[in-house]
Amino acid sequence: MLRPLLISLLALFLAGEAMAQLPSKFTTTPTEKGPVIEFLDGDFAVGNGAEFPAQGFQRAASPNIIRVRDKNWRTGDFHSMVGRFSFDRSALGREPLALYTVSTRNQFTVLVNGREIGRNFAQPGDQVLAWYRPYLFPLAADSLVAGRNWVEVRANSQDSLAIGRIIIGPNSAIRANYSTQFFWQITAPMAASFAMLVLGALAFLFWLGRRQEAELAWLSLSTVLWFLRNYQYFAEVTPFQMDVFNALTVYATYFASVATAAFYFCFTKLPKRNTIILALFLLGIPLAIAHSWYAASNLVFYIPTTLLIFGVAFHALFDVFRNPNIEHGAIGLAMMTVPFFSVYDVTIANGHRGWNGNGFYLSVFGGFQYSVAFLISFGKRALDAFAELATANVTLEQRIAEARTELAASEAARQQLVVGQALASERERLMQEMHDGIGSNLITALAVARQQKQPTSTIKTLNRALADLKITVDSLEPVEGDVVALIGNLRHRMQGDLRDAGVVCKWEVEQCRTLPWLDASNALHVLRIFQEAIGNVLSHSQATEIRIGCREQPREGEEGILAYIADNGIGFDVLNEAPGKGLANIRARARSLYGVLTSESNFSNGTMIELWLPYRRST
Amino acid sequence: MIRVAIIEDDPVMRGLLSGAVEACDDMMVTATADNVAAASGMIEAGGYDVLLCDLGLPDGNGVTLIRQEALTGRDTDILVITIFANQNKVLDAIRAGARGYLLKDERIEDCIEAIRNIRRGGSPISPIIARQLLGQIGPEQSNAPVPLASPLSEREYEVLNLLSRGFSNSECAEILTVSANTIGTHVKNIYRKLEVNSRAEALFEASSHGLLARQ
Numbered sequence: 001m002l003r004p005l006l007i008s009l010l011a012l013f014l015a016g017e018a019m020a021q022l023p024s025k026f027t028t029t030p031t032e033k034g035p036v037i038e039f040l041d042g043d044f045a046v047g048n049g050a051e052f053p054a055q056g057f058q059r060a061a062s063p064n065i066i067r068v069r070d071k072n073w074r075t076g077d078f079h080s081m082v083g084r085f086s087f088d089r090s091a092l093g094r095e096p097l098a099l100y101t102v103s104t105r106n107q108f109t110v111l112v113n114g115r116e117i118g119r120n121f122a123q124p125g126d127q128v129l130a131w132y133r134p135y136l137f138p139l140a141a142d143s144l145v146a147g148r149n150w151v152e153v154r155a156n157s158q159d160s161l162a163i164g165r166i167i168i169g170p171n172s173a174i175r176a177n178y179s180t181q182f183f184w185q186i187t188a189p190m191a192a193s194f195a196m197l198v199l200g201a202l203a204f205l206f207w208l209g210r211r212q213e214a215e216l217a218w219l220s221l222s223t224v225l226w227f228l229r230n231y232q233y234f235a236e237v238t239p240f241q242m243d244v245f246n247a248l249t250v251y252a253t254y255f256a257s258v259a260t261a262a263f264y265f266c267f268t269k270l271p272k273r274n275t276i277i278l279a280l281f282l283l284g285i286p287l288a289i290a291h292s293w294y295a296a297s298n299l300v301f302y303i304p305t306t307l308l309i310f311g312v313a314f315h316a317l318f319d320v321f322r323n324p325n326i327e328h329g330a331i332g333l334a335m336m337t338v339p340f341f342s343v344y345d346v347t348i349a350n351g352h353r354g355w356n357g358n359g360f361y362l363s364v365f366g367g368f369q370y371s372v373a374f375l376i377s378f379g380k381r382a383l384d385a386f387a388e389l390a391t392a393n394v395t396l397e398q399r400i401a402e403a404r405t406e407l408a409a410s411e412a413a414r415q416q417l418v419v420g421q422a423l424a425s426e427r428e429r430l431m432q433e434m435h436d437g438i439g440s441n442l443i444t445a446l447a448v449a450r451q452q453k454q455p456t457s458t459i460k461t462l463n464r465a466l467a468d469l470k471i472t473v474d475s476l477e478p479v480e481g482d483v484v485a486l487i488g489n490l491r492h493r494m495q496g497d498l499r500d501a502g503v504v505c506k507w508e509v510e511q512c513r514t515l516p517w518l519d520a521s522n523a524l525h526v527l528r529i530f531q532e533a534i535g536n537v538l539s540h541s542q543a544t545e546i547r548i549g550c551r552e553q554p555r556e557g558e559e560g561i562l563a564y565i566a567d568n569g570i571g572f573d574v575l576n577e578a579p580g581k582g583l584a585n586i587r588a589r590a591r592s593l594y595g596v597l598t599s600e601s602n603f604s605n606g607t608m609i610e611l612w613l614p615y616r617r618s619t
Numbered sequence: 620m621i622r623v624a625i626i627e628d629d630p631v632m633r634g635l636l637s638g639a640v641e642a643c644d645d646m647m648v649t650a651t652a653d654n655v656a657a658a659s660g661m662i663e664a665g666g667y668d669v670l671l672c673d674l675g676l677p678d679g680n681g682v683t684l685i686r687q688e689a690l691t692g693r694d695t696d697i698l699v700i701t702i703f704a705n706q707n708k709v710l711d712a713i714r715a716g717a718r719g720y721l722l723k724d725e726r727i728e729d730c731i732e733a734i735r736n737i738r739r740g741g742s743p744i745s746p747i748i749a750r751q752l753l754g755q756i757g758p759e760q761s762n763a764p765v766p767l768a769s770p771l772s773e774r775e776y777e778v779l780n781l782l783s784r785g786f787s788n789s790e791c792a793e794i795l796t797v798s799a800n801t802i803g804t805h806v807k808n809i810y811r812k813l814e815v816n817s818r819a820e821a822l823f824e825a826s827s828h829g830l831l832a833r834q
Contacts, residue, residue, distance in 0.1 A: 451631075488785020
C-alpha cells in the first residue's frame with residue numbers, strides 16, 4: 001500500500017527533475033493519418049536488481065541496448081533500466097494514437113505522463129521473452145496533455161536489457177507496421193518452425209520404413225534441434241531458467257548445424273561421412289565444456305558453426321555442379337543460402353549492438369527452407385520411382401509379350417519340325433518303297449526287255465515309266481524352293497535323251513531367289529511342265545537346239561521368276577494346239593501353280609513356252 | 620587294265636554289268652558278291668581298282684561295305700549302284716567313302732564310261748546333290764559349331780555353285796576356262812572333303828559324347 005505511493009511520489013519527483021531537462025530528439029515521419037515520431041535519444045538510468053533505479057539518469061541514444069557481456073553481467077541476475085522521453089503535444093496529430101515498441105526487454109511497463117498504459121507481464125516473476133517481440137499500446141484520448149508530455153519505460157531482465165525503439169503516432173498508421181513486423185518476427189518463424197517439425201516427423205516416419213537412408217534420420221533430428229534453437233524467436237515466456245534456456249539455444253545452434261551437415265553428407269554420399277559426422281558431434285563436447293564451465297563467449301559455438309555452414313555450402317556448390325538436377329539442385333541451393341542468411345543476420349539485422357528492432361532475422365527460416373527443399377527432392381525421387389515402376393511394368397509386360405511370342409514361335413517351329421520329321425520319314429519310306437519295289441522291278445523289266453530285244457515301243461514305255469518315277473522322286477527331294485536346282489536336275493536327267501535326239505541344249509539360267517511355296521507337289525508340277533515341254537521338243541519339233549533358262553522378272557507389278565523353253569524347230573499352230581493334250585496339261589499345271597503360261601509358235605522361229613511363277617502367292 | 624569288283628544282289632543287273640565290263644578290252648571283273656557277308660570277305664581279299672556297290676543288299680546296307688573298303692586305305696574308286704541317285708543315298712555313300720554313282724537304267728556304255736571316268740579322276744554329280752553339298756560344306760561356315768576339318772577352296776565352291784544351277788561339266792569348264800576333266804576332278808575332291816569332314820564330325824561327336832577316351 002505504501003510502496004506504490006512512494007513510487008508515485010518518487011516518479012513525480014523524478015518527473016519534476018526531468019522536466020527541467022531538454023526535450024528528447026525525435027524524427028517525424030508524416031503519414032496520411034498524421035505525423036509519426038520516433039525518439040532518437042532519451043534519459044536512461046540503469047540499476048542492478050529487479051528494482052527500477054530512481055536516479056542517475058543520463059542522456060543517451062535510443063534504442064538503448066545492454067548485452068550481458070557488455071557489462072560482465074551474469075545471465076540469471078536481474079538488472080533494470082528506466083528510460084524517459086519527452087515531446088510536445090504539437091508534434092502529433094489529433095487522431096487516436098498508439099505507442100509502438102520493439103526490442104524492449106524483457107519485462108517492461110510503459111507510462112505516459114506518469115500513468116501506466118501497458119505492460120507485457122502479469123507479475124514480476126514472469127520470465128518473459130520480449131527481445132524479438134513487437135508491442136503496440138493504444139493510447140487513451142486523454143493520455144496526452146497540451147504542451148510537454150512524458151513517456152517512461154521501465155524494464156528489467158535476467159538477460160540482456162534494453163529499451164528499444166519507441167514510436168508514437170496515429171494508431172492506424174503504426175498498427176500496419178506493427179502487423180508486418182509481428183508477422184515476420186513471430187508468426188512466420190513460428191509457422192515455419194512448426195511446419196519444419198512436421199516435415200521432420202514425416203522424414204522420421206519415412207526413415208522407419210527405409211532404415212538404410214540415414215539422411216532421413218539426420219533430417220528428422222536436425223529439425224528438432226533447429227526448433228529448439230528457433231524457439232527463442234517466438235516464445236512468449238522462457239520455459240525454464242533463463243541461463244539454462246540461453247545455453248540450450250546456443251548449443252542447439254551448433255548441434256543443429258552438425259545434424260544438417262550430417263543429413264546433407266548422407267544425401268550427397270560424401271565419402272567417410274560417418275567419421276566426419278562423429279568428429280563434428282564429438283567436437284561439440286569440449287565446446288560445451290568451455291562454454292558452460294569456463295563461461296566462454298557464445299563465440300566458441302558460433303565460430304565453428306559458421307565454419308561448418310560455409311563448408312557445407314562449398315560442398316553443395318561442388319555437388320550441384322556434379323549433379324545438375326532437381327534432387328541435388330533444390331537441397332544444394334538451400335545449403336548454399338544458409339551462410340548468406342547468417343551473414344545477413346550478423347551484419348544487417350544485428351547492427352553493431354545486437355538486434356535493434358529494424359527488420360528481422362533470416363536464419364530462423366533456414367531449417368524450414370531446406371526441409372522443404374528435401375521434400376521437393378524426395379518428391380522428385382518418389383515421382384521418378386513411380387515413373388520407373390510404371391516403365392518397368394510396361395517393359396515387363398513387353399518382355400512377357402515378347403517371351404510369349406517367342407514361345408509361340410518356338411512351339412510352332414517345334415510343331416513344324418515334328419511335321420517335317422514325320423514328312424521326311426514318310427518320304428524316306430516312300431523312296432525306299434519306290435527304290436526296292438517299283439523301281440527295282442522296272443529296272444529289271446527294262447534290262448530283260450533290252451536283253452530279249454523286245455519291241456522298241458515296250459522299251460520306250462518302260463523307259464518313260466522309269467523317267468516318270470525319277471521325276472516323282474526328284475520332286476520329293478528337299479530343295480528348299482530352289483527352282484533353278486530343280487529344273488537343273490531335270491536337265492541333268494534328260495541329258496542323255498537330248499544327246500540321243502541330237503539336240504544341243506543351251507542353258508541360260510540366272511541366279512534367282514527361292515520360291516517359298518515350292519513343296520513336293522508344286523515341285524512335281526514344275527518338273528512335269530518342263531518334262532512335257534522338253535518331251536514335245538524332242539518328239540515333234542525337229543529342232544536342233546533348245547534353250548532353257550530362267551530369270552527374275554516382275555509381272556503386273558508382282559515379283560516372280562520367268563522360266564522358258566525355246567526351240568528352233570518347226571513350231572505348231574498355237575490356236576489349234578497341235579501337239580495334242582500336252583499343252584493343255586501344261587496350262588492346267590501352271591494354273592495350279594498360280595503361274596502364267598504363255599506359248600508362242602511360228603513356222604520360222606520354232607516354239608517358245610514361258611512359265612511365270614510369282615514369288616508370293618496372293619490368296 | 621581296270622580291275623572291277625561288283626556287289627549287287629540282283630542277278631540280272633549283276634550279269635548285265637559284269638558282261639559289259641568283260642566285253643571291254645581295258646577292263647575285267649575280278650570278283651562279284653551278292654550279299655554283305657560275301658562282299659566283306661571279298662573286300663578283305665582286295666585285288667581290284669574299282670568297286671561297284673549296290674546299297675540295298677538282302678543282309679544289310681552297302682554303306683557299311685563302302686566304309687570297310689575306304690578304311691583299307693587302298694587306292695580303290697567306289698561307285699554306288701543306284702536307281703534314282705537320290706541325294707540321301709548318294710551322300711551317305713560318299714560320306715562312307717564312295718566317289719560316284721552309276722544309275723541302274725543308264726545305257727550300259729554310259730556305265731562303262733563312268734568307270735573309266737572315275738579312274739581318270741572324275742566324279743559325276745547332279746544339281747540337287749551339288750546344291751545339298753553347298754549347304755553342308757560351304758566355303759565360310761563361320762557360324763558352324765565345329766570348324767570344318769577340310770573346307771572347300773574358292774574354286775571348288777564356284778564349281779559346285781555352277782553345277783547346282785544345272786550347268787553341265789563342259790559348260791562349267793567353259794565359264795571357268797578350264798578343261799571339262801578338271802571339273803570332274805574338282806567334284807571328286809569335293810566328295811573326298813565331304814568324307815573327311817563327316818569323319819572329323821563323327822570323331823568330334825564321339826569325343827564330345829565321351830565315346831572316345833582322350834589320350
